[in-house]
Structure formats: structure tokens, C-alpha cells
Amino acid sequence: MKHQSKKSTQKNCFTCQTRNRTEWCGLSDDEMKLLNEGKMSRKHPSGEAIYHDGDPCTGIHCVESGLIGVRKLDASGGEILLRLNEPGDTMGYHAFLAGTDHNNYAEALDSSVVCFIDAPTVRTLLDHNPSLGLRFLRHAAEDLDAAEDKVLEISTQSVRARFAQLLLVFKDRYGSVNDSGEMTLDLPMTRRDLAAMLAIRPESMSRTIRDFQEKDIARFAKRQVFVPHIDNLLNELEMPDGL
Amino acid sequence: MKHQSKKSTQKNCFTCQTRNRTEWCGLSDDEMKLLNEGKMSRKHPSGEAIYHDGDPCTGIHCVESGLIGVRKLDASGGEILLRLNEPGDTMGYHAFLAGTDHNNYAEALDSSVVCFIDAPTVRTLLDHNPSLGLRFLRHAAEDLDAAEDKVLEISTQSVRARFAQLLLVFKDRYGSVNDSGEMTLDLPMTRRDLAAMLAIRPESMSRTIRDFQEKDIARFAKRQVFVPHIDNLLNELEMPDGL
DNA sequence: CGGGGGTTTGAGTCCGTTCAAAATACGTGG
DNA sequence: CCACGTATTTTGAACGGACTCAAACCCCCG
Numbered sequence: 420m421k422h423q424s425k426k427s428t429q430k431n432c433f434t435c436q437t438r439n440r441t442e443w444c445g446l447s448d449d450e451m452k453l454l455n456e457g458k459m460s461r462k463h464p465s466g467e468a469i470y471h472d473g474d475p476c477t478g479i480h481c482v483e484s485g486l487i488g489v490r491k492l493d494a495s496g497g498e499i500l501l502r503l504n505e506p507g508d509t510m511g512y513h514a515f516l517a518g519t520d521h522n523n524y525a526e527a528l529d530s531s532v533v534c535f536i537d538a539p540t541v542r543t544l545l546d547h548n549p550s551l552g553l554r555f556l557r558h559a560a561e562d563l564d565a566a567e568d569k570v571l572e573i574s575t576q577s578v579r580a581r582f583a584q585l586l587l588v589f590k591d592r593y594g595s596v597n598d599s600g601e602m603t604l605d606l607p608m609t610r611r612d613l614a615a616m617l618a619i620r621p622e623s624m625s626r627t628i629r630d631f632q633e634k635d636i637a638r639f640a641k642r643q644v645f646v647p648h649i650d651n652l653l654n655e656l657e658m659p660d661g662l
Numbered sequence: 663m664k665h666q667s668k669k670s671t672q673k674n675c676f677t678c679q680t681r682n683r684t685e686w687c688g689l690s691d692d693e694m695k696l697l698n699e700g701k702m703s704r705k706h707p708s709g710e711a712i713y714h715d716g717d718p719c720t721g722i723h724c725v726e727s728g729l730i731g732v733r734k735l736d737a738s739g740g741e742i743l744l745r746l747n748e749p750g751d752t753m754g755y756h757a758f759l760a761g762t763d764h765n766n767y768a769e770a771l772d773s774s775v776v777c778f779i780d781a782p783t784v785r786t787l788l789d790h791n792p793s794l795g796l797r798f799l800r801h802a803a804e805d806l807d808a809a810e811d812k813v814l815e816i817s818t819q820s821v822r823a824r825f826a827q828l829l830l831v832f833k834d835r836y837g838s839v840n841d842s843g844e845m846t847l848d849l850p851m852t853r854r855d856l857a858a859m860l861a862i863r864p865e866s867m868s869r870t871i872r873d874f875q876e877k878d879i880a881r882f883a884k885r886q887v888f889v890p891h892i893d894n895l896l897n898e899l900e901m902p903d904g905l
Numbered sequence: 906c907g908g909g910g911g912t913t914t915g916a917g918t919c920c921g922t923t924c925a926a927a928a929t930a931c932g933t934g935g
Numbered sequence: 936c937c938a939c940g941t942a943t944t945t946t947g948a949a950c951g952g953a954c955t956c957a958a959a960c961c962c963c964c965g
Contacts, residue, residue: 491810491813491814493814493818493819494900494901495818495900495901497814497817497818499813499814499817499818501810501813512803513803513806513807514803516799516800516802516803517800517803517804517807518800519807522807522810522811523810545796546792549789549792549795552792552795552796552799553788553795555799556759556795556798556799556802557759557760557761559759559799559802559803559806560755560756560757560759560760560802561760562806563756563802563805563806563809564756564760564762564765566806566809566810566812566813567734567744567765567766567809568765569809569813570734570742570744570809570812570813570816570861571734571736571740571742573813573816573817574740574742574816574861575736575738575740575742575861576736577920577921578920578921609943609944610943610944610945611942611943611944618813618817618818619921619922620921620922620923621943621944621945622921622922622923622944622945622946623920623921623922624944625944625945625946626921626945626946628945629945629946641930657737657738658737658738820952821952821953852911852912853911853912853913854910854911854912862953862954863953863954863955864911864912864913865912865913865914865953865954865955866952866953866954867912868912868913868914869913869914869953871913872913872914884962906965907964907965908963908964908965909962909963909964909965910961910962910963910964911960911961911962911963912959912960912961912962913958913959913960913961914957914958914959914960915956915957915958915959916955916956916957917954917955917956918953918954918955918956919952919953919954919955920951920952920953920954921950921951921952921953922949922950922951922952923948923949923950923951924947924948924949924950925946925947925948926945926946926947927944927945927946927947928943928944928945928946929942929943929944929945930941930942930943930944931940931941931942931943932939932940932941932942933938933939933940933941934937934938934939934940935936935937935938935939
């Protein structure tokens, strides 16, 4: 909120680092040119909203750098963090496709650069290149899977298990494991946001962390996490047995 | 399980009652012909599975009559009922689109007739008619919305509120309200399945029902529900205030 | 009738919440 | 670089809602 986000159009889709990870990877040169000229790049300081709940959807967003959190508010003030979007991810495409207003909102969790592609450009590209539509279709189908998995997870797994699961998901992107099974990890967000990802209160998050420390499952210092034996983490997953 | 489902191809897409409610409503006569010849109609007795969790997705399903429940199993035995599919609804399209195996399963909650359209036919139609893809896209986007709403609902609303909400949703399809605010409703499923829809145990469902009766919010007799004042139901929704 | 699943009930437990307060970290301006 | 004000995080105590386990009941269907 402190700094206004800055418009900047010097970014170039042709040289964008994330190009191969986006939906747009199959575009022809002509189409890329259209995309490049239709997009608008914007830098958002940490904490700034990319779009708000209830905003009309006037196009879609593409993350170039940083980290974006997609949040959803409850009628009675509850808030959860639905998912994270990273460089190459497309955001807000689903309100666009459903033809509805946004029903969640996106916020930069880190200083981030996000490109905006307005609706007419997207529509032109969709009409012009059917495979783009199929890529969106696949993306939507995958997100749907993930959302349904999340419903199941929240309603059947304990907070401990969900937290262990989250740490393991983070491992792939923000951490590493060495030969002896030690895992180190750099949390990409505050504890409050960790809580929002698990759909619990910050107090419960804090207690779960303390719990993991007391049981020597993991040690937490600021955003650094150290897990001496990754197997201990796997044991927290509520699996019936083997696997 | 008791009766084997029966193959029958006498059904005709051109005369299908649900035609205007399906994704297929924009097809040309030629395309309809292809669809009609590529589909396979099957009658499923109540309780029979349409497809199973983990099955490879070999096409998509379209409900002609009856009621289908889409369920999902947890690793540790938990089960939830994700959504209901009614005549005109397309099922299993999202595993098809994502190119994955089914990761949930569908079961007839009533004696139902379901058409199966094999993958090659769907793919041909998709290639041939881009607007079909867009309709699927829209459908997927709407389901995604619904799934995310459900995540929020489960994690922030009490069981009482979720049950009241469910009854109100059922009202539109299985019930009616008269001028004096009395609502009558015919539940489309067992209490066990109601519980699965709310992601709770049957015992908790039973207690919530008793609770509603003791507070004169609703009376339950078998699958008949009578709500003397629909406003009382609305009061159970956990809204901050007005609206 | 008899069997078997669905439903209800009870008692006890546990997990996560709520509310309140203290401690810690963080950014800003001096 | 330190001091200050604010937001985040931690902690405690008490509560409460949904779960577990177990038993009885009731239907429905064969």
C-alpha cells in the first residue's frame, strides 16, 4: 500500500524467463507479438493486491517474478489462502473463462512482477489458436483436481498431518534434502499465512510448530526449517500404512 | 451390485430430454449424428458405480435420468460426497481433459441412465467444434469456483450452518416454498450421504437433525422435510448480518 | 419372519478454537 | 544505529463442537 505499483511496458514476452512454463508456450511468432503488445507489466510491492474480490474480470494475469497468494474471504471474516502462484503461473483465468467477477483476490506475498493481458487480446488469441484453449482446459481441470483434493484433506486430515504435508510440498520448491535424510527449507511466507493455507488460526499454527519441535520432527528459526530425519515428517502423514 | 447394468443403444441424442441442458446443445446435425452413434447408454441400479477411483478415463459420461453422486475416498478410509449430477450433467470430463485417471468415483444414488461417450468421439467433436471446448472450459471454471467455495465453507462454517445451507440448495430442486414461508422438501439421499456431503460422520448428522427439530427449525420424517418458517433456516446461516 | 444396513442415542475424549495477555520481530524516523 | 510504535507470534486457560466407540433401534427387503 505504501508504494503505488508501477506501470512498465519494457518487459518482453519473447525474452521472458518463464515463457516455457506458461500457457502461452505454443504461440506462433505473430501471436506472441500480439501478446507482447497487449500485455501490461506491473511491479507490486509485498502486500499489494493484484486484483480484489468482486472486481470485474477484465483480463488475466501472468506471474513473471515473485510470489502471489490467492486468498478467499468468508462472509464472516474468515480467510484462507487457497494457493500460491509463482513465475509462469496464470492467474484469474477462471473468472475470465466463467465470465464472472473475481470471487477471490490475489496479493503479492513478495515483491512481484505480474503481467496483465486484457480480455480482448486473450479472446483473440483463444479464437486464433485452439490449442491455447485446450491448455487452459487442462489447467482448469488440474486446478479442479487440486481443489477437490483440498476439500478432502481439510475434512479428513488432522492439522498435524496437513502441516507435514505442506512442508513436504514446500520441499520441492523451497527446500532440499541431503543423503542422510536431512531436510532444510526456507518458508516462503509468514506463520499467519501458513495458518491460512491450512485453514486454521494462527494460534493453532504456533502450537503445531511447537509440537513439531518438542517431538524433534523439525526445528524452526524464523523462516528457516530444519528437519533432521525426513522420515519423521512422513510418519506424520495420516496414511493407513505402507507408502 | 445386484443387477448387472444393461447396455442399450436405443436412446437417441436427438430426442434426449436433457439435450438443451448439456454441453452438446450447440452441435450441428452432423455432429449430433456422430455423438449419437458414438455414445453408449446404460442403466445403473441404485448403488452401482459408473466409474471407479483410479480407473483410466476412457471417455466422458452424460446423465440422462436419475441421480449420480461423485464421491472421493481418503487414504485412511474417510469418504465425502463432492457433488450431485443430474440429468443433463456431464461427468468425468475433468479427468478426460487433464489426461489423468479418475481420482474420484461416481455412483448411482437412484436408478439412473447414463450415456458414455468414448474418448475418440469427444476428441473429434472438440477438434471439429471449438465452441464445445469453450463450453467445457466454462463448465470447468464453474466447478472450480464451486470447489473453492466448498473449501472455504467447510473450513469456516459450523455444521449447523452448512446443513441449513444444504437444505436451502435442495429447496430449488427438490422442494418448494409457499406464500406463508413454509418449505417442504424431499431429500434425494440417505442421512449417511447427507453426512458425506457435509463431510461429517453420520452420528453428527443425526444430532444436527435432532437439534433442528428441537429448535423447531425443521421437522424430519423419513426423507420428508418440513420447515415451518424458512426465515428460521436463513438465521442458521452464519452471515455477519443483513443479507 | 429374519437379516443387515442405516439411524439414533449415550458417554467420554480430543482437537482446535476463543479470548486475553505477554513477548518478539519489524519498519520507520530520528 | 538506536528508539519507538505497530504487527506478528507465542503462550495460557477454558471452552466447545465434532469425533470415537459402543450399543440399541428401526426399517427395508428378501
